Amino acid sequence: xxxxxLEKDPHFAEGCAFCHKGNEKVKDKDxxxxxxxxxPSDDLTLCGRCHGxxxxxxxxxxxxxxxxxxxxxxxxxxxxxxxxxxxxxxxxACNSCHATCGDCHVKSPVIGGVNMGLIKGxxxxxxxxGKTCALCHxxxxxPEFTGEYGGTPDVHYQKGMICxxxxxxxxxxxxxxxxxxxxxxxxxxxxxGCHPAGSEKSDKSRAAHAPHAGKLSCASCHSGAPYxxxxxxxxxxxxxxxxxxILGKNPxxxxxxxxxxxxxxxxxxxxxxxIAMESYDALPNYWPSAPHNIKKRTERTRSxxxxxxxxxxxxxxxxxxxxxxxxxxxxxxxxRKLENQEEKK
Numbered sequence: 519x520x521x522x523x524l525e526k527d528p529h530f531a532e533g534c535a536f537c538h539k540g541n542e543k544v545k546d547k548d549x550x551x552x553x554x555x556x557x558p559s560d561d562l563t564l565c566g567r568c569h570g571x572x573x574x575x576x577x578x579x580x581x582x583x584x585x586x587x588x589x590x591x592x593x594x595x596x597x598x599x600x601x602x603x604x605x606x607x608x609x610x611a612c613n614s615c616h617a618t619c620g621d622c623h624v625k626s627p628v629i630g631g632v633n634m635g636l637i638k639g640x641x642x643x644x645x646x647x648g649k650t651c652a653l654c655h656x657x658x659x660x661p662e663f664t665g666e667y668g669g670t671p672d673v674h675y676q677k678g679m680i681c682x683x684x685x686x687x688x689x690x691x692x693x694x695x696x697x698x699x700x701x702x703x704x705x706x707x708x709x710x711g712c713h714p715a716g717s718e719k720s721d722k723s724r725a726a727h728a729p730h731a732g733k734l735s736c737a738s739c740h741s742g743a744p745y746x747x748x749x750x751x752x753x754x755x756x757x758x759x760x761x762x763x764i765l766g767k768n769p770x771x772x773x774x775x776x777x778x779x780x781x782x783x784x785x786x787x788x789x790x791x792x793i794a795m796e797s798y799d800a801l802p803n804y805w806p807s808a809p810h811n812i813k814k815r816t817e818r819t820r821s822x823x824x825x826x827x828x829x830x831x832x833x834x835x836x837x838x839x840x841x842x843x844x845x846x847x848x849x850x851x852x853x854r855k856l857e858n859q860e861e862k863k
Contacts, residue, residue: 741811
């Protein structure tokens with residue numbers, strides 16, 4: 519604790535007990551810490567005393583509720599299984615990693631039992647992405663973005679951009695409305711938000727983009743390296759991960775081909791909780807993902823043959839995960855051969 523903070527940081531104007539409770543009038547350590555609240559910002563009304571509008575909105579945000587995890591898997595459950603999940607699994611497992619105000623602005627969150635401690639000697643920090651974003655999103659997004667997971671760093675990272683250059687405050691704090699997934703969040707960053715169609719600098723780029731508009735996601739061609747895919751997730755035991763690059767139909771928009779990421783919910787993920795997932799096949803095991811390893815030029819931007827002749831990295835019956843959902847087959851896409859390729863045959 520930097521004592522100078524007591525003088526210059528307005529958060530300490532009311533003393534430690536204002537947030538942490540305990541008894542600041544006694545000198546004995548044990549007596550002073552009786553009733554101590556270690557994570558005071560778990561109660562958003564505390565921060566809301568001064569930051570009322572932000573706290574109110576944040577209470578409905580995905581960062582706080584983690585409702586995306588709940589609603590993402592719930593269609594696989596029967597009514598009775600959903601009750602077990604909501605009462606016994608979600609609060610103790612999925613929801614245990616929700617982020618409070620203090621997790622981002624005072625103390626780095628504990629991830630997988632690893633505690634990085636205070637961000638800056640108990641100072642209230644507006645942003646420190648390496649100690650907040652990187653810890654919670656360090657399983658795949660941040661290492662892809664910085665190049666730590668293999669391949670070159672994302673072109674935006676190389677240009678000096680950080681997370682908050684794309685993911686703005688209103689997205690992180692929420693807008694006060696409850697979203698069932700990140701795809702429902704208004705104002706999410708998109709590639710065309712900064713790179714609108716028609717803004718290409720060359721005829722070659724325009725000719726490549728135009729026929730794929732609405733049919734192919736940007737990352738399908740501009741993801742620069744394999745990205746992390748997790749498999750075999752089991753309650754209390756975690757999941758295994760390995761690099762991969764997968765292209766197939768977007769389950770949220772079957773008219774579009776996109777980069778897919780394996781979602782590690784296997785048939786016996788929640789077996790220990792008595793959940794057999796009676797409707798397991800209601801959802802696929804692959805979901806659209808935007809890898810954070812973007813490059814302007816990749817093997818796909820250099821040659822149409824990678825997709826239209828070699829059909830490289832496209833999901834096939836043979837490459838589907840073992841014992842996966844039957845819904846996975848609907849995501850298989852075979853790219854058409856180009857006319858000149860047909861002529862050569």
